Amino acid sequence: MSPASISSTHILLLSLTIIIIMIIPSSSQSNPLQILLKFKTNLSNSNTKIFTSWTEHNPVCNFTGIVCDRANNVKEINLSEQRLVGTVDFGLTCSLKSLQKVSLGSNLLHGTISSNLSHCTSLKHLGLENNSFTGQFPWKSLVKLTSLTHLSLGDNPFDISPFPLEILNLRMLQTLYLTNCSIEGTIPEDIRKLESLQRLELSDNFLVGEIPTGITKLVNLQVLELYDNRLSGIFPTGFGNLPMLSKLDVSNNSLEGDLSELRSLRSITSLQLFENNFSGEIPVEFGEFRLLQQFSIYNNRFTGELPEKIGSWADFEYIDVSENFLTGKIPPDMCKNGKIYDILMLQNNFTGGLPENYANCSSLERLRVSNNSLSGRIPVGIWSLPRLKLIDLAMNQFEGPVTGNIGEAKSLAQLFVSNNRLSGELPEEISNVSSLVEMELMYNQFSGGIPVRIGELKSLNSLHLEGNLFSGGIPQSIGSCVSLNDINLAGNSLSGDIPASLGSLRGLNSLNVSDNKLSGVIPASLSSLKLSLIDLSNNMLVGRVPESLLAEAYDGSFAGNPGLCADNGKSLRQCSSVSHRSSGLGVAKYCFIAGAFMLVFSVACFVLVKSRAKDCDNLTNRGFSWDMKQFHVISFDEGEILGSLIPRNLIGKGGSGNVYKVELGCGKKLAVKHMWRSGLDSGDPRSYSSSATILPKKKCRWPEYDAEVATLSSIRHVNVVKLYCSITNDDSNLLVYEYMPNGSLWDRLHTYKKAEMDWNVRYKIAMGAAKGLEYLHHGCDRPVIHRDVKSSNILLDEEMKPKIADFGLAKIMQTNKVTNSSHVIAGTYGYIAPEYGYTFNVTEKSDIYSFGVVLMELVTRRKPVEPEFGENKDIVRWVHDEMRNKEDMIGLVDPNISDESKRDASKVLTIAIRCTMQFPAQRPSMKTVVQMLEHIEPRSPIDIVIGDIVKD
Known part of the structure; x- marks a missing residue:
């Protein structure tokens, strides 16, 4: 081959190489395999099981979640x-030119x-x-x-x-x-142009004004949702x-007027008009x-x-x-097809009977x-309905007894019949209702004794029998x-002693x-x-x-x-005072008897102490063992x-134990929780001998202790209290935490320790606590539900930085479900989410509700429950009602907050309102709560000055 031809060949090869180099990047961008693998790389922290089929050696049409033409x-x-x-x-993604559908909803994308x-021009x-x-x-x-035929962007915290x-x-x-994607302003009249619309959902935004007439032109519309605007x-x-x-x-919303325009909606299956200002009568056509x-x-x-026939046709x-302000009788046939599960008609003027x-x-x-x-008697069959969880007949004029068949109500959790004219004895069979959580029978005419087997109600959380004619003793059970x-x-008219067994109710x-007419000693x-x-008060x-x-x-x-x-x-006589009017002989006799008793008692105590000391020495000599598990490096x-677990170091008592400093x-300070002993004199510091050995009694496990250790031992977050170690033996469970010198948020807001x-x-x-909860819900391998979020469980360090504490009720989620469930209401009154009234399923949305209550406390400095909120109201209901009646929320803000900060505080109150929505699905995630709080971070004084200079 001639040199000329060799040179030509080299030139040709060089040209081809350059062309290939230029082509390769372009082709890789349109190569579905490379595109989807890059898509997968951006989601590297996701559920890997979904992407096991997403490999270079597998055709893309076999990838999980991918559909090809x-x-x-x-x-x-x-x-x-x-x-x-x-x-x-x-x-x-849009470089996939044939792409018609992208469905990525309900994930954790950001x-x-x-x-x-x-560029997704083919997208439908x-x-x-x-x-x-x-x-x-x-x-x-x-x-x-x-x-596009389907556009779904809701439930994202867009600007x-x-x-x-x-x-x-x-x-x-x-x-x-x-x-729920932050849209404000009005719904445009030109919405009428979307003539193909079947579903229009614009709820939970900031929309104002009237519903446009243009919506009435959408004749294909099947679903219209505009709630929470x-x-x-x-x-x-x-x-x-x-x-x-x-x-x-x-x-x-704030809609008004009557419902005459709805009387011809013959296809309607679900009609939700609650919490507005509608008036007038319900059209008979309904x-x-x-x-x-x-x-x-x-x-x-x-x-x-x-209308008498309402609800009597379909399921x-x-x-x-x-x-x-409804009147008349309750429609009789709403259960005609046997499907109804809720009849909620409280606070009206209905008459007649059930x-x-x-x-x-x-x-x-x-x-x-x-x-x-x-009025009238309760139909006997009502008491024993098999699925009935809540009976609320309070504040009527019902008469007659609660019948014995109530023992067959295996699902009943809440029984509210107060302020009626019910009478007779409370049937012993009520003790069979093992699911019962709340029982309010006050202000009736019940008589006889309290059922002696009442102790069988292990789930009972609240017992109200006041204002009746009950007699006999309070059952020991x-x-x-x-x-x-x-x-x-x-x-x-209860008599006899106050049962000592009440002292074993550690959550009371x-x-x-x-x-x-109670007598005896306390x-x-x-x-x-x-x-x-x-x-x-007012006993004997x-x-x-x-x-x-x-x-x-x-x-x-x-x-x-x-x-x-x-x-x-203050209002009781001094025990040590002895009346000088008593005869000298009486006083001498009294003193002699008292002195003799004290002498015998002292001798007995001396013998007991010596015996205990000897026992302690014996235990020490036997090498009584402790098990210490470290979760952080400790010294x-x-x-x-x-x-150090001695009475003078006691700094607090909680529902699950004593806490010592x-x-x-x-010089390092720690907080040590000694978990309560079930069935013993819990937390008695005298259990500790001088040699720091706790006397063994009985080997057992404490669920609260196990929950707290399991939850906290693996958690590492700046806004969650640090658990250094656990110390256990057959009798005692101790948890060693970092010490929080500023106590709890509750202390700083509401008690004598409160601070400005x-x-x-x-x-x-607020932000720190939110980030702590966000980590529990979204940052752990398995989401953790705290179940007792409240201001007393938010502790403050020396710099007032918050940390979530007390995980005795926490549950760890598995595959989106709680490891176990309970019919016992977990949490604290005032913070408990309303869904506990009809379900006992625990979700992270319950924590979010409780956190919303904490935000309300922070902004208003009100307690979750205060008498001035009114009967049957708590801070959530009070704030929501005040919001509805006032255009400006600033009036709800704590007056001690400076005027220039009240606007920011009212914005946090808005977030609190979203967190405490009645239905769990309406509440944001903790991730969203954190993002919303970040958007309203207060400006520093320097930022304010700079902003003013720029403005000028």
Whole structure:
């Protein structure tokens, strides 16, 4: 070959190489395999099982979640609800030119969405709902996506924006889901242009103004959801001309007027109008809605009677007409097809009795007709309905007994029949209702004794029998109701002693047995309780009031008991005082007897102490062993801890144990929790000998201890309290934590230890606590549900930084389900989410509700429950009601917060309101809560000054 030809060949090869180099990057960008593998790389922290088929050696059409067309082009990406974590590059994804569907909803995706979305010109279905995408959504990128039939962007914390007019060009759109994505302003009249719409969901935004008339032109509309906005005005004329509308939800707005425009919605299956300002009568045509299954209009101003036939045609599921001014009788046939599970009609003016038909309604789960003018006897079958969880008949004029068949009500958790004219004895069979959690029978005419087997109600949390005619003694078995935290037996004719077994109810919070005929001494066992309320007044009690009870009492707690005395009681006579009017002989006799008794008692104590000391020496000689498990690097041993657990170091008592402050030789401070002993005199510091050995009694396990260790041992987060180690033996369980010198948030807000906290401090507490909960819900391998979030479980370090504490009730989630469930209500009154009223399923949304209560405390400095909120109200109801009645929330803010910070504080109150929505699905995730709080971070003084300079 000639040199010339060789040179030509080299030139040709070089040219081909350059062309190949230029082509390769371009082809790789359009190569479905490389695109999807890059897509997978961006989601590296996700559930790896989903991507096991996503390999270089597998055809892309065999990838899990990928659908191809006949030409093997990628047509669909279906990966919703797969716990995907990471970001999405739409510039990369949209290079799949045949892509028609992207479904990534209900994951943990984050980041912003770029305008490269406009390259997905073949896209028909875009589902990104229920993630954590932030920033401004690129609405203009939708202009080119004219083939879209399904657009779902809701439940993402986007930046606030007006209603995106670009959507009005998507004429083929059938589904539009923009719920909870920060849209403000009005719904445009030109919404009428989307003539193909079947589902329009714009709920949980900041929309104002009236419902536009344009919506009445969407004749294909089947679902319209506009709930949780600020809409006003009436239903527009012609609204009834939506022949296919089956689901309408405009709840929680400020809409008004009557319902005459809805009378021709014959296809309606679900009608949700609650929490508005509607008025007038319910159209009689509603009684002929033959497809109606769900009807909820509570908290309006409706008058008149309900149509007699309402709910009697289809498989009617529930009715809630509570908090209106309705009259007449309860419709009799709503359980005609045996499907209804909720009848909620409280706080109206209904008359007559409960229809006999409902005595056979085996599907019924909740019956609430309290606060009406109902009368007559309760149909006997009501008491024993198999699925009934809640019976609420309070504040009526019902008569007759609670019948013995109530023992067959195996699902009953809440029984509220107070303020009626019920009479007779409480049947012993009620002790068979093992699921019973709350029992409120007060202010009736019940007589006879309290059932002696009441102790079999292990799940009973609240017992209210006050204001009746009960007689006899308080059963000793009541001490076996291990879940009780609230007992009120006041205003009866009970006699005998106060049972010492009450002292074993370690969770008891409130005890009221006033205005009875109780006698004897106050049991010493009550001293171990941590009571927030005790009232033993107006009985015939005698003897010394235990000193620990005086600290929990108010001035009248022991009044009306002439035989009681106290050493330090303000309103009680001094036990040490002896009347000088007594005869000398009587006094001498008294002194002699007392002296002899004290001598015998002293000798006995001396012998006992010596015996105990000998026993301790023997235990020490036997090498009694301790098991210490370390979860962090520590520089102390169990001896240094145990030697400090003495009464003078006691700094607190909780529902699950005593807490001691321990200062090590090096100066480091620790907090040590000694878990309560079940069935023993829990937490008695005398259990500790001088050699720091706890006397063994009985080997057992404590669920709260196991839960706390299991939860905290693996957690590493700056806003979760640090567990250094656990120390155990056959008898004792100790947890060693970092010490938090500023106590709890509850202390700093509500007690004598309260501190003046400016808004910056409060905001940092809110943000830190939110991040701690976010970590528990989203940052652990398996989500952790705390179940007892409250201000007293948020501890503050020396810099007022918060840390979540007390995980005795925590549950670890497995495959989106709790490891176990319980019919015992977990948590603290005032913080408990409302879903506990009808279900005992525990989810992270219950924690979010409780955290919303904490935010309200921080902003208002009000306690979760205060008398001025009104009867049956807590801080959540109070804030929601005040919000509804006032245009400006600033009036709810703690006056001690500076004027320039009150606007920011009111924004946090808005977040709290979202956290405490009635239905769990309406509450944001903790990840979203953190993002919302980040958006309203207070500016520093320097930022304010710079901002003012720039403005000028």
